[in-house]
Amino acid sequence: MPEPLTLDALVDDAAFYSWEHQAHLLDLTEQLGENRFQGDLNTRRLDFVGTGTLSTTLSLLGSTSERLDTWLWGWANPSGFPPEVGALSERVTEFGRQHGIRELADAEVPLTPDLAARLSEAAKVVTRCWTSYSFAAGPGTRLYLLIEGPELALPAPDLPRTVRVIGEAISNGLVRDHRRALLSYAHLRRLRTKADDSSTVRLRLPDGTLTVTFDSLGRIGQMSSTIVGRGAA
Template identity: 30%
Template sequence: MSGFSPAFERLGAAYAAVAAQQQEVLAGVLPANGDWTTDLASGTYTKGDVTLHVALVGSFAEKDRSWLWGWANPQFGPEHPAVLNPRPMGSRLGVPEMTTRELDLAWYDGPAQNGGELVAAVTNGLLGLSGTISGRYDGGVAYFAVRDPAVPGTVWDSIAAPRLITDGLSLFPADHRLTVLRFFSHHRLPYRQTETSITAKLPDGGSCVARFDDQDRLTDLSMTVSGR
């Protein structure tokens, strides 16, 4: 059973697949190996010969498996220019996780590395950022949001779409239909929906059909390629 609030679960369902695709784009920009450094005074992250503008999202402490927002960290504070502060948006949307300074994530036992990874991913998707970078420190993992125009956005990929959506559902299974709808709308695909399906028109003229059972769980995702 999830320890996240229903509001956070819905955000996760909406943005898990979107954020996962953006992570893959970011991975193609950063070197696969090499040392990394961060300079929060200038808000930069450097790995190899690549330097990106970042902001601290928060950190996950491995000892007690808790999350501390960057804006709540006494070393920085909510007004620090290199700290991401989603608290105002979280307040408007009624998401308690984004307005609570520290989160107990000891309950999480799922496919992600830890619960903090999910918090960072949902924040990235909600704010439309360019991905999240994790960095280990003694006792935990820090998460940095990339906000740099050097990292491109995502484009529709018919081959990757089923995997991305399925992976998103494995992380946030609360609303399968929302996951599919948000992924289609993120890519600006015109779509129509019925009680049992959502059909999107693809950029090449083909279509993608998502089918659901009587409990609105995704059962099938199929592509039709344009014959033109």
């Protein structure tokens, strides 16, 4: 019988692929030079405007309130937005109820450290919408969005970027099961994997092979790359 799905497992499943999408969003906005965002929840549009414009379609995932010390899922927001604004968040809640994950199932959830980040990660696995954005919407209130658009699609994977993504994602402290996170990333990126033993996994990328070694606690301890036609890096 498979183990019950948990919030931690969903966060691990999303971790590296989500981080890569966030890094890609940062790259895109930096190309705009000095920029600002402008959004309209009623029309579901979020634009980043600088020397050019990056246009995306938004969904309201949820919001946090310092006064109430809670997370509120987007579909339960009382502001009267069109139903499609919170539709993705409603899908997450339905998933949470099906799998008995209280943090996803309840309309309002007490805040704990990193909860908003963890719920955002889990939501990406459920919705397959991998890029998020958040901003302060007033004193003590923050909105969390999922955004979509053709320019947000990732470029082809390569070794330098993959090593950077994995290293940075681990450092943010959300990943619990490093092996699960790595294998999920390989699956989502459609990379072939080979497990030499319980402590080593190799990922085959277009420009070479990434060898990932786990320590005795199952954490990623070392990464080494072999570029096609070159030695190890």
